[in-house]
Amino acid sequence: MRLVFIGPPGAGKGTQAERIIQRYTLAHLSTGDMLRAARDAKTPVGIEADTYMSSGRLVPDAVVIGVIAERLKEADCQAGYLLDGFPRTIAQAESLDAMLAEKKTPLDVVIELRVPEEELFKRLAGRGRADDTEEAIKQRLVGYANQTKPLLDYYGKQGLLKTVDGLGSIDDIFNRVSTILDAFK
Numbered sequence: 001m002r003l004v005f006i007g008p009p010g011a012g013k014g015t016q017a018e019r020i021i022q023r024y025t026l027a028h029l030s031t032g033d034m035l036r037a038a039r040d041a042k043t044p045v046g047i048e049a050d051t052y053m054s055s056g057r058l059v060p061d062a063v064v065i066g067v068i069a070e071r072l073k074e075a076d077c078q079a080g081y082l083l084d085g086f087p088r089t090i091a092q093a094e095s096l097d098a099m100l101a102e103k104k105t106p107l108d109v110v111i112e113l114r115v116p117e118e119e120l121f122k123r124l125a126g127r128g129r130a131d132d133t134e135e136a137i138k139q140r141l142v143g144y145a146n147q148t149k150p151l152l153d154y155y156g157k158q159g160l161l162k163t164v165d166g167l168g169s170i171d172d173i174f175n176r177v178s179t180i181l182d183a184f185k
């Protein structure tokens with residue numbers, strides 16, 4: 001199964017992603033995790049990404065697309081994967097489509113985890129990650145609204161989009177997601 005997971009920062013994507021990859025045996029491809037690892041290892045990509053990440057802005061498309069293109073070639077991705085935090089722009093989605101079309105391995109489903117904005121701000125402000133300053137949080141929410149939300153329409157038109165209510169307990173939300181994903185096993 002090839003799955004894209006879309007949701008605003010603070011929606012609980014990471015938590016749900018951990019459970020999903022276990023239940024469906026998928027590789028977990030989180031561009032946020034990859035970029036943080038690159039930043040900590042001080043690679044050229046990591047150093048470039050750091051300035052964007054710490055201010056809550058998106059890292060340039062070409063950088064993130066390069067990272068994902070390399071990752072998708074690895075052996076553990078061939079049986080299926082969950083993309084968590086990628087694509088985040090239309091340009092990234094188009095590049096991904098082109099890569100997958102070439103390999104004849106299209107996406108199976110795109111899940112949107114939907115959470116109201118007031119709730120997101122509350123959750124993010126309580127999380128305490130290094131890039132969770134008030135200014136960076138606002139910037140990430142604005143970035144989501146302007147750059148990532150258009151993907152809902154993009155994948156909706158392809159007939160791939162399923163929206164899940166992201167309010168409730170972790171178990172409740174996981175049950176909603178599983179009901180959808182069981183159809184693609």
Ligand code: AMP
Pocket residue numbers: 009031032033035052053054056057058059060061064084085086087088089092140
């Ligand atoms: P995340 O852990 O997914 O919230 O990502 C943390 C930060 O990494 C984001 O605020 C961005 O600066 C950067 N980032 C992660 N994924 C992407 C992406 N697909 N495109 C651009 N920037 C990204």
